Amino acid sequence: MSYKLTGPTGAAGIRTTQRVREAVEKACNNPKRVPGLPPLQVVTVDHYNTKWAVPLIEWVRRRRIADHIISRPRRVCIQVLEAGMLPRGRFLFYNGVGGAVADMVAHLMQPLRALAGYATVKEMLAAMRVVQIKRARYNLKEGKDGFVSEAFGAGTIEQDELASKLTKDTETFGVMELEFIGSPWNGTHVYIRTGKGILPQSKTIIVEGFDDDGPAALIFDIDNKCAWLANHKELSTSGSLDRLPAHRWMRTQEFHIPGLTATRPLQPRPSEYVEAFSALCDWESPDPRFFPPVDEAAYVCDFFYQQLLRDRTAYPQGLQESDNNVYPSNYSGGQVLSWLTDKAGW
């Protein structure tokens, strides 16, 4: 499958995963495979599944701790603002349409899947639609010396070309609104804000709903490994979830969520990849929810890719070039994101 792009990427096209899919198929039917080996399994790794938030969400769900919120949330807000800057070493992963935004949004589908209770992200996305997308790229100074490409693939990239690639192809800030169009969350909207190079760093999931007294929310802080339930009093006195008093942040390693009786401590969790390698090297097959097969990962990739592609095609002038989409060059990452949020009308 190939696409012709307009706008920022000029005449460049993007090929999807077809070549890798063919390679997987060929690998699974390799006639030279050593006799006696079990059938080859090819899976993908999403490190977000080994983050603390995903098992916590599973834990909360299976104990029905916040069913009154989770069973039918009013809306879900996910904000992942990373401090790390993009252009140092990693940018070649973020090629093509969507760039860092497509990557980050796909990661964020994992905790959302756990929250909504779907077995796979693919199933969940089949019950969702994208309402709107707003995105922006780095406003990087061009013509600086010293950039070097990874010594891989296309060879060394000229400095100007690299700066151009970064500014044109790497969408680093994005806001996205999704809506569930199937059970169990039919009509629930999901708001995502993500970006890199933003201080202070913040990774939060807020599931908003109601309890008997009015608005309530279940809040997860991914980085600080905290979660808590906020009720209408806190929501009304603080005026904003962001300004809830710090003492309400409970260490969920102890699972001391206010108003809850379940306080059994969690076992300490191993490092992300120790956990991933343990599962991969285990005799039993890895759970496809946490290690999706290539086809599923490709589906997720295509889902967001096509949405971003449509969005880009609809705005062929791109972001920084268009009068309607210019953001001031002195904006910090956080200001760019606020600017995008305003444009989305949230």
Add this chain to the structure above:
Amino acid sequence: MVNSKCSRSAARLYFDIPCENDRLPTTEIRVGPSEEMRGNPRAQMPVLLVIIGGLGDWCVRRVLKHAMEFEKESEGKATVVVVDIHPRVDPEQDAFNQWVDEIDRWIARRLIEQSAEDVDLPPRDASGRTMKGIAWGFTERLADDPGLPDPTKIGAPGPERAIGEFKERLGDDFIAASNEDRSKLQKVVEPKISGYLADTEKQFSDDPQATVDELASRWKLARNIESFAEIKDGVVKFLVDQVVKVAHDAQKRLYNEREALKEWLQQTVSISGREAHRYWRFDLASTILYQYSSNDGKVAVPEGMLRQLAREHRIIVYAATPPEAYPGILNQWSAYAERIALEKPVAGLLEPV
């Protein structure tokens, strides 16, 4: 290895039945022949975990440290080998010490990149919470010239020089912090917070106790402070300690972590009773896998050896490479591996044409 009790109980997790163990459920949904293979002798075999793309950003950033931990925790049941796919800067220079030199250069480059990302982040306390701090301008200095010293460039000076250049680029404040030159740092801090100190002094003169109560936890001050000078010293010391910690963390990464990774990658491991270097290379163009032998130098790993490894080990391949390499990796390892896991597939599988 994964806790099998967790795996079994977690099989029911999807249906919201309480689980006895709260670790990440990893294997609860059985697929393919797994159930039928109970009692299969392969289940008892040692594991050979092959990490491909070992000197790439993601591996040096996250994976290799965890791989070291995983191998150690496995108590000999798992052995990790690391396969590098970067083309050599000079393919003719193939003595092992030249391989090691290149390993060091790549690790240094990655760690410089990571340090640049971290160096101006707000310091965090032991529980990971952000602490109050001031902007030292490190990020701005780096942004002025985004290219970092790169020891992997052809003809570039070695890792030590690159690290030195990186520190110089961060400026005198960073070097002073690295050297724990506290008196110099104090002189830098005071003008940066002069406005804040003036306000605090006025507040203190109006209501000393309330001011101390308000500031004590913020700046980790003693509550029996009696003069503004003590507050000022406490605040300045707090901020100086922070920047010293930032510099120490960078030093730790650039020296201790670099040494640990280098040492681990240079080690030899025992595979099927044979000693082999942990660090291998895969030439994507010729699809030849190379090992380094102490006796014979660089040697192509023969197919027969890989077949034997597959009969004696459960080979698990983890690939953290750009997607262009995936077909080559799948082709190379599908004959021998039980599982192949691909990292970063989501954005990475989008390929420009």
